[in-house]
Amino acid sequence: VVLLRRVIGDTLRAQRLAQHRTLREVSTAARVSLGYLSEVERGQKEASSELLSSICDALGVHLSEMLRDVSDTLAIAETAPVGVLEPVGDLERAVEPRARLAAHDVVAAA
Amino acid sequence: VVLLRRVIGDTLRAQRLAQHRTLREVSTAARVSLGYLSEVERGQKEASSELLSSICDALGVHLSEMLRDVSDTLAIAETAPVGVLEPVGDLERAVEPRARLAAHDVVAAA
Numbered sequence: 001v002v003l004l005r006r007v008i009g010d011t012l013r014a015q016r017l018a019q020h021r022t023l024r025e026v027s028t029a030a031r032v033s034l035g036y037l038s039e040v041e042r043g044q045k046e047a048s049s050e051l052l053s054s055i056c057d058a059l060g061v062h063l064s065e066m067l068r069d070v071s072d073t074l075a076i077a078e079t080a081p082v083g084v085l086e087p088v089g090d091l092e093r094a095v096e097p098r099a100r101l102a103a104h105d106v107v108a109a110a
Numbered sequence: 111v112v113l114l115r116r117v118i119g120d121t122l123r124a125q126r127l128a129q130h131r132t133l134r135e136v137s138t139a140a141r142v143s144l145g146y147l148s149e150v151e152r153g154q155k156e157a158s159s160e161l162l163s164s165i166c167d168a169l170g171v172h173l174s175e176m177l178r179d180v181s182d183t184l185a186i187a188e189t190a191p192v193g194v195l196e197p198v199g200d201l202e203r204a205v206e207p208r209a210r211l212a213a214h215d216v217v218a219a220a
Contacts (some may be wrong), residue, residue, distance in 0.1 A: 002160035003163075005159040006159070007156075046158055046159060047155060049113040049114035049116070050113070052114055053114070063114060064181045064182075064185035067114075067177050067181040068181040071174045071181055072174075074172070074173055074177065075174035075178075078173070
């Protein structure tokens, strides 16, 4: 079973990385702790409705848009055989170092 | 601000009423307490990812479909002036007695 909070976390994280922003930047803008945002992105914590709104605001995306992405991802997972989403996670981990580097550049430039 | 849990609650409730099913039926099928499901439907409680999956399963809808409805509703709310969604709530309350009657018929027939 694909957990909603996992897909929401992946979606928020992908959006943040696409903007080359750090956890620190987005958590500050959303007024949530860095640790909390990190846990939400990793699907380890359920984000409250208020928090999801804040994070989406901080990312400059409508909550409806984010949820549409989540719905699309879930729809694929619902029709896919079990385990097919694992490579996506691996891919994300594979690109993480580059994203971290970009994030570091942003912090250094601030 | 339109709260996600409120829209999710409205969406779940609309789906349940469209199927002429009672809170009791769906809560039993989803293995959640009737009170909890009622609070989720009224947007008073955040449903966990696991719970949302169970409720959607009990309703026979994919989580992705439910979230697509939620996204569509949010998209309207995001572009609408504040307060425009209130009549929807009034409308729901207005049709509630009929829905209750239908639900009662289902129970009586079971």
